[in-house]
Amino acid sequence: MSHIPPHGHAVSPDTLVVSAGRPPREHDAPVNPPIVLSSTYFGTGTPVQGERGYGRYSNPTWDPFEQALAELEGADLPALVFGSGLASVMAALSLVPAGGVVVMPRHSYQGSLLLAAEEAANGRFSVRTVDIAETQDVIAQLDGASLLWVESPTNPMLEVADIAALADAAHAAGALVVADNTFSTPLVTRPLELGADVVVHSVTKYLAGHSDVVLGAAVTSDPELRDRLLRYRSLHGAVAGPFEVWLALRGLRTLALRVERSQATAGELARRLQELPQVEHVRYPGLPEDPGHRRAASQMKGFGSILCIEVAGGAAAAEKVTEAVELWLPATSLGGVESLIERRRRQPGEPHTVPEGLLRLSVGIENVEDLWRDLEQALTR
Numbered sequence: 399m400s401h402i403p404p405h406g407h408a409v410s411p412d413t414l415v416v417s418a419g420r421p422p423r424e425h426d427a428p429v430n431p432p433i434v435l436s437s438t439y440f441g442t443g444t445p446v447q448g449e450r451g452y453g454r455y456s457n458p459t460w461d462p463f464e465q466a467l468a469e470l471e472g473a474d475l476p477a478l479v480f481g482s483g484l485a486s487v488m489a490a491l492s493l494v495p496a497g498g499v500v501v502m503p504r505h506s507y508q509g510s511l512l513l514a515a516e517e518a519a520n521g522r523f524s525v526r527t528v529d530i531a532e533t534q535d536v537i538a539q540l541d542g543a544s545l546l547w548v549e550s551p552t553n554p555m556l557e558v559a560d561i562a563a564l565a566d567a568a569h570a571a572g573a574l575v576v577a578d579n580t581f582s583t584p585l586v587t588r589p590l591e592l593g594a595d596v597v598v599h600s601v602t603k604y605l606a607g608h609s610d611v612v613l614g615a616a617v618t619s620d621p622e623l624r625d626r627l628l629r630y631r632s633l634h635g636a637v638a639g640p641f642e643v644w645l646a647l648r649g650l651r652t653l654a655l656r657v658e659r660s661q662a663t664a665g666e667l668a669r670r671l672q673e674l675p676q677v678e679h680v681r682y683p684g685l686p687e688d689p690g691h692r693r694a695a696s697q698m699k700g701f702g703s704i705l706c707i708e709v710a711g712g713a714a715a716a717e718k719v720t721e722a723v724e725l726w727l728p729a730t731s732l733g734g735v736e737s738l739i740e741r742r743r744r745q746p747g748e749p750h751t752v753p754e755g756l757l758r759l760s761v762g763i764e765n766v767e768d769l770w771r772d773l774e775q776a777l778t779r
Contacts, residue, residue, distance in 0.1 A: 419462030483600025486614030498544030558690030565593025603733030
């Protein structure tokens with residue numbers, strides 16, 4: 399689905415984030431969609447499919463955001479907004495049949511791993527974890543699988559998956575493919591075009607972009623899958639407040655500028671951090687020597703705004719860095735305008751394969767020299 403103005407030419411994604419989801423151009427019409435605060439809608443007679451009916455099923459404030467995100471992801475159907483990123487993850491996992499098998503990266507969003515493990519413990523399906531960057535190893539685990547979960551780059555180890563090859567193999571094995579595109583955003587990676595069946599987002603992160611809302615979304619071009627996701631959202635009450643969705647659409651308007659700025663800064667910081675003796679290893683797909691560099695260059699437009707460093711001295715030294723920074727904010731989450739830093743193993747559920755001294759840096763839109771000075775003084779203090 400491409401946004402095509404009256405002059406007949408499809409516009410680029412960085413224009414789409416500004417132009418999509420606008421009200422019709424009518425005299426004295428607002429340029430922004432309104433916030434509709436209503437829990438129910440007027441109606442008589444037997445309800446028919448497509449009617450709003452009730453606030454758990456639909457809200458006019460959701461529509462512009464859902465349409466805009468679908469256009470950005472290249473989907474043929476409107477996206478579905480959820481009350482949180484984890485709610486959209488659970489909706490996607492609900493597509494797995496009872497007794498099915500989920501193949502999942504060993505390094506993924508912590509909430510996704512914990513939720514899948516809980517579902518497995520309850521006997522709903524089983525989980526096979528893989529190194530998503532090792533394509534042949536992943537393919538070997540697809541026998542009998544119901545769903546392949548893809549993150550690329552992974553959270554927080556920044557491994558890069560060959561999405562197209564894995565999607566082809568998963569479909570050949572009879573499995574659905576769900577891609578979490580939170581890290582990349584559709585401006586950097588478009589998993590549907592690479593073969594994914596469903597894309598999920600934590601809208602909380604880059605799409606909304608200001609660390610002030612909690613939302614999720616799911617996108618697909620498959621009508622049957624969308625109906626199942628919509629039914630899950632409606633029956634499980636995984637719905638979003640209209641004000642939060644309105645804020646997310648407002649945040650989306652600057653996505654291209656934020657991603658352009660933060661990606662450029664992340665690349666520069668990654669290069670400089672390699673030179674510091676206090677840093678044992680820098681993980682960033684934009685570095686030519688990074689294991690995922692060639693693959694990322696082939697399927698991404700840029701290399702993202704997240705980088706990770708392993709600090710010499712392990713957990714204690716890494717914690718001291720988070721205590722010494724003055725501009726970087728020590729906090730979980732990512733994708734906001736402000737730069738965040740976190741030692742990921744401070745989280746109890748983080749996989750043990752994540753190094754104790756690893757710091758995840760979510761690069762914001764501040765001046766690169768200010769960010770560098772603050773990091774350098776914290777690391778060398």
